[in-house]
Amino acid sequence: MLAVAGQAAWKKAKPLILRDTFLLPLAGFAGLITIWWAIALFRPELMPTPPQALMENLDAIFHPFHRRGPGDLGLGWLLLASLRRVIIGFLIGAAVAIPVGFLIGMSKPALLAINPLIQVLKPVSPLAWLPIALAIFNVADPSAIFVIFITSLWSTIINTALGVSSVPKDYQDVAQMLEMPAWKKIVKIILPASLPYIFTGLRISLGIAWLVIVAVEMLTGGIGIGFFVWDEWSRLNLSSVFLAVFVIGITGLILDYILGLVETWVTHRPARS
Amino acid sequence: MFDSTETDTGNITADYGQEDFLVVENLVKAFPKPDGGRTVILDGINLTIGAEEYISVIGHSGCGKSTMLRIIAGLDKPTAGQITLEGKEIRKPGAERMMVFQNYALLPWLTVKENIRLAVDEVYKKATRAEKVDSINEHLAMVNLTEAADKYPDEISGGMKQRVGIARALITRPKMLLMDEPFGALDALTKRKLQAQVLEIWENHRQAAMMITHDVDEAIYMSDRIILMTNGPEAQIGEILKVPFPHPRDRQKILKSQEYYDLRNQALEFLEQYQ
Numbered sequence: 168m169l170a171v172a173g174q175a176a177w178k179k180a181k182p183l184i185l186r187d188t189f190l191l192p193l194a195g196f197a198g199l200i201t202i203w204w205a206i207a208l209f210r211p212e213l214m215p216t217p218p219q220a221l222m223e224n225l226d227a228i229f230h231p232f233h234r235r236g237p238g239d240l241g242l243g244w245l246l247l248a249s250l251r252r253v254i255i256g257f258l259i260g261a262a263v264a265i266p267v268g269f270l271i272g273m274s275k276p277a278l279l280a281i282n283p284l285i286q287v288l289k290p291v292s293p294l295a296w297l298p299i300a301l302a303i304f305n306v307a308d309p310s311a312i313f314v315i316f317i318t319s320l321w322s323t324i325i326n327t328a329l330g331v332s333s334v335p336k337d338y339q340d341v342a343q344m345l346e347m348p349a350w351k352k353i354v355k356i357i358l359p360a361s362l363p364y365i366f367t368g369l370r371i372s373l374g375i376a377w378l379v380i381v382a383v384e385m386l387t388g389g390i391g392i393g394f395f396v397w398d399e400w401s402r403l404n405l406s407s408v409f410l411a412v413f414v415i416g417i418t419g420l421i422l423d424y425i426l427g428l429v430e431t432w433v434t435h436r437p438a439r440s
Numbered sequence: 441m442f443d444s445t446e447t448d449t450g451n452i453t454a455d456y457g458q459e460d461f462l463v464v465e466n467l468v469k470a471f472p473k474p475d476g477g478r479t480v481i482l483d484g485i486n487l488t489i490g491a492e493e494y495i496s497v498i499g500h501s502g503c504g505k506s507t508m509l510r511i512i513a514g515l516d517k518p519t520a521g522q523i524t525l526e527g528k529e530i531r532k533p534g535a536e537r538m539m540v541f542q543n544y545a546l547l548p549w550l551t552v553k554e555n556i557r558l559a560v561d562e563v564y565k566k567a568t569r570a571e572k573v574d575s576i577n578e579h580l581a582m583v584n585l586t587e588a589a590d591k592y593p594d595e596i597s598g599g600m601k602q603r604v605g606i607a608r609a610l611i612t613r614p615k616m617l618l619m620d621e622p623f624g625a626l627d628a629l630t631k632r633k634l635q636a637q638v639l640e641i642w643e644n645h646r647q648a649a650m651m652i653t654h655d656v657d658e659a660i661y662m663s664d665r666i667i668l669m670t671n672g673p674e675a676q677i678g679e680i681l682k683v684p685f686p687h688p689r690d691r692q693k694i695l696k697s698q699e700y701y702d703l704r705n706q707a708l709e710f711l712e713q714y715q
Contacts, residue, residue: 335545337541337543337544337545338545338547340515340539340545341545341547341558343514343533344513344515344533344535344538344539345533345535345558345559345562345563345612346532346533346534346563347562351562355558356547359547359549360547360549362549434549435549435592
């Protein structure tokens with residue numbers, strides 16, 4: 168009795184939090200699983216039902232880091248391999264894109280020279296770079312990293328340039344009043360003022376990079392979550408594919424969340440989501 | 441505390457006097473128009489400001505008063521004419537002329553204290569850490585912000601932000617303070633309080649001050665002379681009113697005097713002509 172009363176009181180105190188952060192999101196997932204379930208019940212030859220998929224995946228879920236021979240690694244290893252490619256490609260991309268963005272944002276001639284190039288290259292699917300990368304590197308792994316590098320460039324360049332060129336005039340006046348030398352103005356005023364834009368660019372870039380790596384690995388093969396998806400499909404093992412989709416989604420979410428934390432830490436301000 | 445090598449404003453010995461500390465001669469500012477002509481904003485401004493004088497500039501929007509302030513600050517270049525400060529021509533910004541901005545211009549990623557330190561670090565490169573800390577604390581106390589020292593600008597009120605802006609300007613010990621509608625973005629109550637505070641600080645550390653404003657009462661309460669500008673384009677100085685009240689000033693006393701109303705009417709009549 169007492170427990171029930173306590174529960175009721177708690178529900179009364181926090182009904183909105185419970186509903187908004189828990190029940191409604193859960194309803195969304197429940198709806199999707201219901202549709203999947205319905206399809207699987209009516210056309211069992213298409214896909215497994217959710218409970219079937221869960222049972223078939225129990226081993227993969229409970230042993231993410233198993234090693235049972237060269238071609239049979241746990242999902243955790245595959246995920247780490249994909250993350251490694253994305254992070255290396257993304258970091259090199261950011262290291263190139265942020266300075267280029269600064270250059271474009273600060274110099275009109277640089278903008279006129281580089282902007283058309285970006286406008287032409289940005290709509291190209293990053294996968295189109297894969298054959299070029301393979302021709303250069305001859306090996307799958309650096310080629311995949313190169314494609315991620317290219318993927319990471321555009322949004323970061325564009326947003327950095329936007330941030331740099333839209334530093335409020337007041338801030339620039341302050342720098343001028345204090346007679347700051349150019350390099351100091353860049354480090355102390357323009358960089359911090361454009362950090363929120365830079366991070367917006369980085370988050371978009373990382374999001375796209377995580378989308379692209381799955382497709383790249385499907386083409387290159389080897390160890391990685393993307394090739395796993397393709398491989399399991401070839402073996403008609405759709406349960407694993409469902410698991411992989413879920414894991415890829417959660418990982419993408421976590422990547423964005425981590426970058427948001429870094430942004431808050433670097434800028435001393437809450438991240439704009 | 442830092443300016444041991446500089447002369448005090450009291451014993452100026454060069455070939456300019458106490459009265460012509462800042463001299464504006466035939467100042468013209470024009471912008472080129474797309475069709476080839478040019479728009480003249482300021483048309484032949486002549487003005488002299490004393491080393492310890494508080495000047496207000498009033499005019500309707502678009503009369504170029506902010507442009508004039510920015511040119512004196514060195515942030516904009518004049519098209520013709522010249523401005524000299526202590527006999528030296530002004531060509532670029534300098535720490536001896538500090539600006540207080542209408543929208544505060546605080547850097548949002550720095551705390552109150554860090555915003556003020558930014559100015560000290562740039563202007564007094566040779567000062568020791570302890571000297572800087574002392575000076576920062578002194579100026580924080582001067583504008584009653586000691587409590588808010590570690591807050592970020594978006595955590596404090598508009599009045600507090602402008603006090604940071606004032607502390608940042610004053611800490612470099614400028615010879616001239618330039619204020620672009622410093623109380624323009626504040627509510628009426630905060631505005632009155634801050635006017636009194638700024639005036640008191642200025643009365644204790646006399647220096648040349650130039651304030652752009654829209655508010656006739658503010659101009660009379662705070663300044664020694666009021667410059668009334670004609671409408672732009674081609675704005676000129678229309679009239680200069682001398683405010684006879686001695687410093688330190690008491691707002692209540694001023695409000696009771698007949699001279700206050702005469703000045704106020706004179707200023708408003710002038711401004712109404714140019715409506």
